[in-house]
Amino acid sequence: MGLVSKFNAWRRKLQEQPGTTIDLEPMQALLPLIEEREAELSELTDDELRAAATALHQREDPQDFVEACALGREAAKRALDERPYDVQLLGAQVLLAGHVVEMATGEGKTLTAAIAAAGYAAMGPVHVITVNDYLARRDAEWMRPVYELLDLTVGWVNESSTPEERRAAYACDITYVSVSEAGFDLLRDSIVTDTAARVHREFGTVIIDEADSILIDEAKVPLVLAGSTIDEKDSPVAIAEIVSGLRRDHDYEVVDEGRTVHLSTSGLAKVESLLDLDLYAPEHMDSLTAVNLALHAEALLVRDVDYIVRDDKVELIDEFRGRVAQRRRWPDGLQAAVEAKEKIRSSGGGTVLQTITVQAFLTQYKKICGMTGTALPVGDQLREFYKLEVAVIPPHLPNIRKDWPDRVYASAEERDIAVVNEIVAMHATGRPVLVGTLSVAESEQLAATLAEEGVECVVLNAKNDEKEAAIVAEAGAFNAVTVSTQMTGRGVDIRLGGSDEKDRERVEALGGLFVIGTARNDSRRIDDQLRGRAGRQGDPGESMFFVSLEDELIQRYGPEPMPMGRADADGAIDDEDVRWAIGSAQRVAETVNLEIHRNTWRYNYLLDQHRQLHAKRREELLTTDAAGELLAERAPDRYNELSEELGEEAVLRIARTIALFHADAAWSEHLADMSELREGIHLRVLGAQDPLDEFHREAIPAFRGLLAEIDDRTVKEFEELEIDGPDWEPADAGLVRPSATWTYVVSDNPFGSEMERFFAGMVKLFRSGKGVKKS
Incomplete structure (x- = not known):
């Protein structure tokens, strides 16, 4: 079947999909023109090819899809000995048009992104956002020869990059970087006192790899810049010891499907007796909060499920990937409570200096586009939150993977036995098996059980995530059994027969890679991503999920x-109503998570407006004489006196230093106030008030007062300042900035905020059958 026929068949299949809105026919029509131009470019020398690329970049309208794709294809042929397929050029055109492209695993998204990045480079800086540091470095170095043939520079940033290395990387035409590192650099740039200390340039175009994960799953995750503060008393340790002695269902009760915990009457009396205080007295509210945090850490957070302990540190596990979430912390004292529970020295939260959500950070870019293997299911959300449309690219070769119906069991024990039996049977033939589990503990338990059955397997989880790429690359080898938590090796191809494909024919004859999911995830996309590890580029493969009620x-x-x-003889339940109920559970989970995302966005939108207005004012204070003008107007006598004594340039420097100090301090206080306001705002619903309206009613005046407060503090400080001479330093007046700063990502409270608990309560409507009906 030719590409045109294949494309039309694929389009007909997707016509009824609400997430697909991009008509690929106009782009399809350009493919013959690209091929003609490619033939012309193939006659050029390397220097002439660079000149052709430079000529494209110097045009008034450099977005010529035909020229960009032809140049990219020719450069890839010469630099990588790979000629991009037509479907990759379709994907590049979708990116150049500013959309999200869905391409299956193994279809060559890395090269597709490189062609688009080269096409965008003439319009300003291009950032290619990856899911981790490893892929940022790997993809930048892999694509470097292509870019150099197109007369473009490329750099990459990772966690260990110095400020100088970051500045150099961002100065390149194209920069590969993880979303957290790029976001953290923006936060650090936002508190500089000298513009030369910044590392970022303008935010031009961003091409996002694994766009559904970053734009949707991680959208509401806050990136945080914190500064050192005076050490607080180590109260979580003592309270953790008390709480660890409490008995479940006697001293405390876990409710709301494991999302909430509270003390019983006897538990409250026991804790108050040991602390020798009344927890509900107004003066002991801090102690009550500490007890609740310790109780949540003890009862709701499970080691090797929600977090691991490694190198005397508590490291959170990303719920979507099953890997350690780098530099991620829980908010509001919960991190310290978990550290106390595990008897680990507290890492300290510090004072929040600046914060921004992933979604707000990405909207800094003038142009957003992205690619992933599972964009269609979140097409409506991409349109709602980012005004992005989705185009689905047909695979280069037909997908022949067989996805079997779920095997359903009444109990987890029956399901686990069935999983082991299936793996043992497959392994006996030498067929490679990839197993996706939901937690570290489950992956290790399954590995132990398989070992008892004489099956050796490789375990990939949050405890050895640094070996992920190497482990996943060999998952298709003959006789391989790989047990993994959640997302498996994004960005790494699983080749049949192993990374060197030496046993490819042998594995193909066995049916290819067999993928097993030991449970359904909350999101169907995560299930699809696991399935997608099999059947790469027309390879044979199969997938099956085992589910317990x-x-x-x-x-x-x-x-x-x-x-x-x-149930049949082995306990499997073959019933369409049961399968529908499982699908219904996933749909309800997705609905709840979407509503939480929407409401988080509504609150964050106002705070982000505050951040932008504050940033604009701070930029004026940093780059103009605005601070001096303020003081000359509000404190003219003092301003004129110091100008005569020190010179106006020195006074302007002092004015700028004072104003920036108070702008940053007041903003940090505002962030703390807004966090506290938002955490409790949903209690207003008990008074028949709309929580969002109430949040706006209090937050807007608070911000207006903030801007005035910064000016008032600056004037007061200036008037009372004692200056010995032109060598005056901020520390002389106690204007000391944090001696150390660090960055981290705030993970959602696993038991939810008040808002999330409110939405979790809505689940009962769906579970009763009132919210979701079978069609």
Whole structure:
């Protein structure tokens, strides 16, 4: 089947998909023109090819899809000995048009992005956002020869990059960087006192790899810049010891499907006796908060499920990837409570100096586009939150993977036995098996059980995530059994027969890679991503999920009453109503998470407006004489006196220093106030008030007062300042900035904020059958 026929068949298949809105026919029509131009470019020398690329970049309208794609294809042929497929050029055109492209695993998204990045380079800086530091460096170095043939520079940034290295990388035409590193650099740039200390340039175009993960799953995650503060008393340790002695279902109760915990009457009396205080007295509210945090850490957070302990540190596990979430912390004292529970020295939270969500950070760019293997299911969300459309690119070769119906069991024990039996049977033939689990603990337990059955396997989880690429690359080898938590090796191809494909024919004859999911995830996209590890570029492969009606997804979101079908000899339930109920549970989970995202965005939108207005004012203070003009107007006598004594340039420097100090300090206080306001605002619903309206009613005047407060503090400081001479330093007046700063990502409270608990309560409507109906 030719590409045109294949494309039309694929389009017909997707016509009814609401997330697909981009008509690929106009781009399809350009492919013959690209091929003609490619033939002309193939006659050029390397220097002449660079000159042709430079000529494109110097045009008034450099976005010529035909020229950009032809140049990219020719450069890839010469530099990598790879000629991009037509489907990759379709993907590059979609990116150049400013959309999100869905391409299956193994279809060559890295090269597709490089062609688009080269096309965008004439319009300003291009950032290619990756999911981790490893991929940022790998992809930049891999594509470097292509860019150099197109007369473009490329750099990369990772966690260990110095400020000088970051500045140099961002000065390149194209920069590969993880979303957290790029965001952290923006936060650090936002508090500089000298413009030369900044590392970022303008935010031009961003091409986002794994766009669904970054734009949707991580959208509401706050990136945080904190500064050192005076050490607080180590109260979490003592309280953790008290809470660890409490008994579940006697001293405390876990409710709301494991999202909330509270003390019983006897538990409250026991804690108050040991602390020798009344927890509900107004003067002991801090102690009450500390006890609640310790209780949540003890009862709701599970080691090797929600976090691991490594090198005497608590490291959070990313719920979407099953890997350690680098530099991620829990908010509001919960991190310290977990550290106290594990008897680990507290890492300290410090004072929040600046923060921005991933979603707000990405909207700094003038142009956003992206690519992923699973964009279609979130097409409506991409349109709602980013005004992005989705185009689905047909695979270069037909997908022949067989996705089997779920194997459903009444109990987790029956399901686990069935999983082991299936793996043992597959392994006996030598067929490679990739198993996706939901947690570190589950992956290690499964590995131990398989070892008892004589099956050796490789375990990939948050404890050895640095070996991920190497482990995943060999998952298709003959006789390989790989057990992994959640997302598996994004950016790394699984080749049949192993990374060197030496046993490819042998594995193909066995049916290719067999993928097993030991439970359904809350999101169907995560399931699809696991399935997509098999069947790369027309390879054979199969996938199957094993589900227990005792799984957390079913227990939390499944309909009540849950339908029950008749089980066969091995305990499997083959019943369409049961399968529908499992699908319903996933849909409810996705609906709840979407509503939480929407409401988080509504609150963050106002705070981001505050951040932008504050940043604009701070930029005026940093780069103009605005601070001096303020003081000359509000404190003219003092201003004129010091100008005569020190000279006006020295006074302007002093004015700028004072104003920036108070602008940053006041903003940090505002962030703390808004965090406290938002955490409790949903209690207003009990008074028949709309929480969002109430948040706006209090937050807007608070910000207006902030701007006036910065000016008032600056004037007061200036008037009372004692200056000995022109060598005056801020420390002389106690204007001391943090001696150390660090960055981290705030993970959602696993038990949820008040808002999230409110939405979790809505689940009961769905579970009763009132919210979701079978069609």
